[in-house]
Amino acid sequence: ERAEAYIYAEHYEGIIYEIETQGGPRVALSPDHPLLVETDAGYVWKPVREIRVGDRIGAPKRINLPEVEIHFDPTQALQRLQDAEVLVTRRDFDRLESKTASFKNFSRLYPQELRNLLAIVGVTYPRLAEAIGVRSIATIHRLIYGKTDYKRRELERFLQDRLRGAKFEANRVVVQTGNSVHRFTYPRRVDQRLVEWVAFLLAEGHIHSGRDGAFLSVSQKRRPELLINFLRATEELFQLRFQRKGKIDYVLNSTPFVRFITSLLDLKPGRSRDVPFPSWLLNLPRELKARFLRVFFSLEAEVSLERISIVQSSRRKIEQLHYLLLSFGIYSSIRERVKWATNTAAKRGRIYYELEISGMENLRRFSEEIGIDHPKAAELFSHISERKPSGAHVHVGRFHFDYRDITSVRPQFEFGRWAGFQREVGGLYEVVRRTGFITSALSALKAKAKARAKAKVSPLQGGHAEDLLKTIEEIRAQNLTWLEVKSVKPRSYRGLLIDLSVPRLENFIGGGTAIYLHNTLSAFLAILSELVTLAERGELENRIYCAYVSPLKALGNDIRRNLHEPLEGIAELARRDLGIRVAVRTGDTSTQEKQRMLAKTPHILITTPESFAISLTSKEFSKAFHRIRWVIVDEIHALAENKRGAHLSLSLERLSERVEPVRIGLSATIHPLEEVAKFLVGRRYGRELEGLAGEGDRADPYRECVIVDARFAKGLDLGVLSPVEDFISCSAGxxxxxxxxxxxxxxxxxxxxxxxxxxxSRTERVVYQLKERRPRLVELIGA
Structure with a gap:
């Protein structure tokens, strides 16, 4: 499912943190960006600056990549051939066929159109001169450009013969450069042949491109059957042939074709190990993804009884392979390796990246979902099939677990006898008691339960045992694995800081190698993004789009200051003032300022519950709320339990009589979430209840609300500070x-x-003293 995303970028100069895990996945984030961390108390979101070596951060075991049929638009690829002397497509062919009355009358053709026809039949000037009996190439040139009629009839007769019954496929391209004519076809959609062709090229090929021209070369000696398939597919897909240049080397030397096909398929020039995959590969239907991976691994992988690995010099390609494998539920690890050149005097080290698939569960899934054509494949798959998916071989992973959940099973044994408990779950108990984690061994509990049933021994019964098995199954079903943090490296960074917000989505997967990231943009950034879009279209009206209601006037002033900074940054990037207005309206707002708001209404209004109510009853200013889209209630916990909150609820219902804006409640200390959500959205009434008449008692009287629990653990540094050493002997002053x-x-x-x-009064005294002692902070201190 596609969802609109908001991207926010700002210039940043400060510290960022690079986090690398034991499995290889790594991510670079700003200090306050949260990551999902496993603790003894459960899963929490921690800001990156609080992550430590040894922490375990969350990552998915499986992801759902798009699965769509890919079609190619040749427009951009054809533009790369515009500098050619002759370029002919199906559209040009149809126009020439119509203009010449099916290639019978050539009298109305321009010189370039005659050249197009010669390219279509694959004839250059020298061959044409030989065909119509002309000795000089210069004469052919004068004939084509209408400067002589010598041999005109012979030229037209030659073209008629060659073009009689001519066919020109919709996906054919003809290009002439100098005395060379290049004729080829191209695929208009992705099928299995193209996927296998691209996989082979990206594994064993080299795309050469430079000022002098471009060509493709491939080399393969270990998988001759795959090489034969690749050469055959080249002829079927493009109607071109590779030429053999050595014992294992083949070359396709056609600059126009290489420039066209690399643009069409989004292939980057370079050696296969250095270039990433085109992005459309990640969006293929599942069966085509599997076919691509099978060919690529067959060519590039090293296989043993315990692992399958691939080494590439492009980290981006390794990360793409990681994502493709995750779409099949196959988790791989990534690590860096340094290889030293031994064929030169200067032994230079080069960084390579290794992707490894290990573990019986992963290897079994790889063999079932993808497969590999490799000399050791049969031995590997035989080894996998011999290891039955039971007992310790069932993959669970390492998860925090309370050993008391296991000891709760003990009463199920007769008189709680220790021997019976040890026999059934003792090993599991020891693993959890000593490490604090469940491991794959925990699956043995289920295996033993099956064994008891097979042996017609009464199984463990009762709530505790069933709950334990249920807990294990729930953990196994989670799309969650934990990666231990290997290193945390803060470093200075200067450049763009990019944040992503996806509405109605709490978390997403990112970081190059799939790590759970939090959707960090608050409601305001999504709203600002939409206002900027309206401003750029010239559709920003003189009305209120968003009302921000805060129980504290000081908090409202802070929000105004915090909004001005991103707005100024956006205006700087846009190189113009977008005209997005923000204003505060409280009991302290002057009459003159309120009058100015009538003429130039703020697009974002910051107010208090009391001033919000008064604004809605104002004869003139209330008109600005007629099409409001958002109402944000900040620090909602401070309103949910008192009369101010009840007053705000009445104001929101009064507003709902005119328009139904999106209500957004914010707080860092809400509990219970469900009850506060009910307070925010309110009950249905009147027309809203009509559609629920048939649901009876099952109808929810409250309006719908999406609850986003974005809590994460923050570090607490608690201290007691004393302004003096001795309270008794010091004076009040x-x-x-x-x-x-x-x-x-x-x-x-x-x-x-x-x-x-x-x-x-004491607050005012503190403010006065701080301003007196630090005059430079006067504008930053408020109450």
Missing amino acids: ELYGNLYELLAELVEAHRTTLIFTNTR
Whole structure:
């Protein structure tokens, strides 16, 4: 399913973190970007800056890649041939056939059209001169360009004979460069022949491209049957032939064809091991993905009884293979290797990347879903089939597990006898007790249960045993595996920082090698993206699109400042003012400012619940809400349990009588989520209940709401700081003077500082003292 995504980019100068795992997958992220981490308490989202070596981060065991039929548009590929002397496509052929009355009358043709016809029949000037009895190439040139009628009838008769009954396929291209005519066809959609051809080229080929020309070369001696299939497919797909240049080397020397086909198929020039796969390969139907992988692995893989591995110099290609394998539920590991050149005096090291498939579960799935044509394949698959999928060989993985879940089974044995418990689950108990993890050995519990049934021994019964088996099955069914962090390297970075937001999606897979990432953009960035789009189209109207309601005026002011920065950055990238207006409307807003809002209505209005209610009842300003699209309620937990929240609910229902905006509730400390969600969306009433009449008691009286639980664990540094060493002997002036100085130092040392007091008057006193002591921070301090 396709979903619209929002991409946010900003210039960034600071620290980023590169995280590498034991299995090879790695990712580079900004400090606050969360990753899914396994802990004793369960799964939590942690910011990258809190990730440590030894932590285990989440990754999928399987992903769903798109499966679509791929069709090619030759337009861009044909543009690469525009500098050729002659370029003929089916459209040109049809036009020439019509203009010459089915190639019977050539009197109306321009010189270039005559040259096109000669290219169609595959004749150059020297061959034409020989065919019509002309000694000089210059005479042919003058004849074509209408400067002489000598041999005109012979030329027309020659063309009539050659073009009689001529056919020109819709996917054919004819190109002439100098005295060479290149004629070839191209595929208009992806099928098995093309997939196998591309797999062979990307495994054993070299796409040469330079100023002097372009050509393809392949070399293969270990898999002659695959080479024969490749050469045969070249003739069938393109009506071209490779020429043999050595014992195992073949070359196709056609610059126009190479430039056309590399553009059409999105193939990059270079040696096969250095270039990535074209992106459309990841979107193929499943059976074509499997066929591509089978040919590629057959040519490139090293096979043993325990593993299948591939080494490439392109990390991008290895990552693409990793994703393709994940679409079949095959998890692979990636590692770097350094190879040293031994054929030169200077022994240079070069980094290569190795992808490895190991583990019986992965190898079994590979043999069933993909397969491989390799001398050792039969031995490998025989070895796999001999190892039955039972007991310790069933793959579960390492997951945190509470050993008390196993000991809860003990009462199921007669009088809780230790011997029976040890016999059935003792080994599992020891594994979990010592390591804190379940492993593949835990599957033995299910295997033993089957064995008991087969032997007609009464199985374990009762809630505890059944719950334990159910828990194991749920863990095995999870699309989740855990990768241990091998290294965490902070480094300086200067450049674009790109963030991605997918509406209605909490998490997504990324990082080059498939790691679970959090959808970090808050509601405002998606809204800003849409407002920017409207501004670029010139469709931004003088009305409110979004209302941001905050219980705290200070928080509203912070939001306004935080919105201005990305808006200024967007305007800088767009090189013009997009005219997106943000304004605050509270009890402190002056009458003059409110009047200005009537003339130039803010597109994003920041307000409090009380001012929001007053705005909705204002005779003139309320009109600005008639087509509002979003209402964001921040710190919703501070409103859900009091009269201010009840007042806000009435205001939202009043607004719903005119228009139904999307309601978005935000808070870092909501509990319980479901109850606060009900408070936000409210109950259905009136017309909304009519469609639920047939559902009876099953009808949910509350409006629909998507709950996004985006909590993640933050590090806590808790301390008690004293402004003086001795409270008893110091004076009040000394105490408060040191206190305000300590607060000022903390404010300067941190990006954001929240200071709580017991009364409003004390808050005002703290603000006054901080502004007096740090004048440069006056604009940044508020209450």
